[in-house]
Amino acid sequence: MKNLLLLFFVCCSYLLVAQNKIPSKESQIATAIIAAPDMYKEEAKVIGYNSDGELVTLREGNNGLICLADDPNVEGISVACYSDKLEPFMARGRELTAEGRAKEKQDIRKKEIDDGTIIMPEEPAIVYVVSADESDYDIQTGTLNDYHIRYVFYKPYMTVEETGLPDKPAGPGAPWLMDAGTHRSHIMITPPRK
Numbered sequence: 001m002k003n004l005l006l007l008f009f010v011c012c013s014y015l016l017v018a019q020n021k022i023p024s025k026e027s028q029i030a031t032a033i034i035a036a037p038d039m040y041k042e043e044a045k046v047i048g049y050n051s052d053g054e055l056v057t058l059r060e061g062n063n064g065l066i067c068l069a070d071d072p073n074v075e076g077i078s079v080a081c082y083s084d085k086l087e088p089f090m091a092r093g094r095e096l097t098a099e100g101r102a103k104e105k106q107d108i109r110k111k112e113i114d115d116g117t118i119i120m121p122e123e124p125a126i127v128y129v130v131s132a133d134e135s136d137y138d139i140q141t142g143t144l145n146d147y148h149i150r151y152v153f154y155k156p157y158m159t160v161e162e163t164g165l166p167d168k169p170a171g172p173g174a175p176w177l178m179d180a181g182t183h184r185s186h187i188m189i190t191p192p193r194k
Contacts, residue, residue, distance in 0.1 A: 021072045022049050023139050025058050030142030032058075032067035035081040035130040035149065040065045044081060055094065066090075077132040077144065083125035086154055088118045110183040113156055124153035124187060153187040163187065 023031070028048035033041045045061030048069030058069065067081040068090070082090060089109065096105040112118040132147035158177060160167050165177040165187060172192035179185045 022051060022053060023069075023072070023142060027139060027142035028069040029058055029067075031077070031137070031144065032069040032079045033081070034144055034147065035079045035128040036065055036067055037128070040081070045084070055098075075134070077134060077137045077147070078129065080127055080129045082127040083121065085121040085125045086127065089113070089120060089154070092118055106184065113183045120154070120156050122155075124155040124158075127152040127154060127186075148190075148193055150188065150190040152189075154184070156183045156185060157181060158185040158187070 025048065029046045032046045032048060033044055036044050040063055043061050043063040044059075044065040044067045045057065046059040046067045046069065047055060048058040049072060050056045053072070064084045065081050066084050066087055068079060070077050070079050092109055092112065093105055096102065096108055101108065109118060113120055129150050129152060130144070130147050131150075132144045136145040136147065137143075138145070159181050160177055163177055165175055167177050167180045169176050169188075169190075173190065175187050175189045177185060178188050
């Protein structure tokens, strides 16, 4: 009987901790829009997590930018804002990961881009990514005391020859082409840390 009570207490404690791990809607929005340029913050759509840990729209938007709140089940803090033109690509990635198909995700999305199931933008579309340590995060207010930003421009099948960019970092803050020639080619710009 004592062991059953102990097990019950441990399970209840775990559930309470797990529930408290998901920040409030307001906190998630505040953190997610850190990645957006100031001119887009107020009108960006924000996707985050409800109290059951499900991905939901926390705030509708109307300026073509979507911000994704931090996943409370992944270590560290990472938020991103991106052009709504990338939403089919991003949403499909989230869907495949939720289905337990993360290892196959790249191959599946490549096929779907190639066959036109996922429509990608014709011009490079921006993603702003902000990352931080959990120690720099205030879960109550959604503020980050210290964070790092990088800029990513997605367009399938960009090549080194087409862009004139190197395929590896050439120096701090210099743009380069990652995954050149593939369905997930993207220009990376990572400003140096302060």
